[in-house]
Amino acid sequence: MIAPTGTPGPKSSGIIPDVRRLRQSFDVVVPALVGVLVAFTVVATSAFTAAIAVPAALVALASGAALWWRRRKPVLVMAITLVGGLVVQLVAPLTVFPLAALVAIGSLAAARSPRFSLPALVLLLGVISLNFRTTTAEDTQFVMAVAVVVCAVGEAVRNRRVALAQAAQRAVGEEQARIARELHDVIAHGVSVIVVQAAAADDVFDQRPDRAREALRSIDATGRATLEELRKLLGAVRPEKRPGLDRLAELVEPLRAAGLHVDVRLDPVPLPAGVDLSAYRIVQEALTNTLRHAHAGRAEVVVRNDSGVLELEVRDDGRGGVAGFGRGITGMRERAALLGGTVDAGPLPEGGFRVHARLPLAVTA
Template sequence: MVEWTKDSLLAGAVLAGVLVLTYVNGPAPDPIAITVIALTCATLVFRRRFPIWVLAGTVVGCGIYYPFVGSAGPLLVTFVIALYSVAAAGRILVATASATVSMAAIVLGEIYSPIRHVDNIALFMLVGWLVAVIALGAVRSSRRALVSEAEKRATGDERLRIARELHDVLAHNISLINVQASAALHRKNRETEALEAIKQASKQALKELRATLGVLRQVDEQAPTTPPGLGQLKELVERTRATGLQVTLDGEPRPLPPEVDLAAYRIIQEALTNVTRHASAQAVNVRIHYDDKHMRVQVDDDGRGGEFMTGNGIRGMTERARSLGGDVTVRGSTDGVRVDARLPIGAGE
């Protein structure tokens, strides 16, 4: 709607300017000339929606006006604007061909006309103007394409980020639920504990899902939209302990840039998820420590080490760290597996 209004105002301004200059530069135009001028200028209203048809309309209008109706007045400006619109729409070849054919028609008309309307200097200047207009339109088209590509890339990055968040939330909490459900089937007189752990894990999963999806949908004002961080690390450790795994925590959270805080939490969460699902471990140690420029996260378990496959979880941890300028290494040995992450503290500043 805004573009339609702008083009309508442009068409009106061009019509007014052409009529004024036509009256100033020559005899007053007759009704036929005014009609041709008005119709030709009116086509500019549609220059964004139908640029090629508008270009054709201005060619026809100028082709009727100058040879048959009147030679005074700058009606040619409508053709120049239409030419720019075609080039800005990305139809560079169409714009170039139209300009070439139009210039050829003008030159042939001057050659075979008994009266010279345009001298050589004016012809060269007109060629220069047409080339410049096409070049400006091409620049506009390229800039629009770059902006569109940047928007698509940003959308893709956001989708990847949300997908990574969903993977981490679901993988961790559903793993805990699975472990507790299995325990409930095999532990006598301890079903209540397992069911309580399942309740807490599912509640946390829903909470984090609502926080993640809150980026896309802000409907429920009561829904938590703050992403988790190391402030919730103790709760994460407690939920993991509920599976029977002995988890120790060394180090205290500090205020961090939000991106680093979330990445550190998700890396620890994914590491604990992998221990719960794959390592057959009895104990795991989570350690966080800091220096002037970086924070380090280490997660060591005493489970099954050796060779292991790099799945989505490890790739997700690595991508998170690299996006902030850090790195993650995962090493397996006969004593277990170590996840070692280094994150720059100033990455979010």
């Protein structure tokens, strides 16, 4: 039975749902608060008439509202807040802190490499330097230092994510090498013994059939022992409990930590083990491709039962291109085909990428 995850219900509890709600609230409060605060400051301190101050306040409000998309489109939001900060600084010179741009530079540095964040920081410092005309050099330098610190904190967050991903990749590589060595040792030893015993049986087959039977019994025992060792080794690598859609919450949490906001909607329905595993793997591959190749900030996973067919849909708001997705899509289609299902994948007209799978439920695992 699939347990619904992703959308907190009345019975939701625990640390992870609370953190998620807090982050969602933060994403709403920050743009609204920054936009209103800067717009009010422009109106209150503008050196121009209302005909100029009011449009400038609207620009400031739009800059704050743009922060809603700062995780999904950090480069665009950075550009909007820089323009807004420049307008505010020209119309209301007493507005020392470009608040919207300071928030945006942190998000940009956390999401993109210094190739994007450093030029944006230079432009932001240029906007801040206009304060030299209207306030003290110490205040201006302080605001510049704040911008540099915010950018550095964002870069530190990004470096930590990269380090964690690289450490996980190294751990996987080391584990694969260890397993390969153990498989080599087990198989090489077993096959060597079998070859020697088979040769011995062939040598004495006509003259000493009793010795030949002993050699054959030894081959049988060695083969069984080797198979048992392989079962134990592979059992440790791939436990009997296979992942299924009931573990989607575990799947998406690391992706959320990496900056991809994932919404999951599930219809509770009993699934054959083979369908459950394949559905999980298809969602896993689609989300992994989204994180690696699409530069998306948001993804949605919908799983529903449609008249005996399990439908999976994974959408994202990324670039919508198929570059880098080829092998993953092929693997998903092959996995679905084994169950008599289909997978369609491609960019959406409005932007983003969509993976849609249909898996018949009348399949024995």
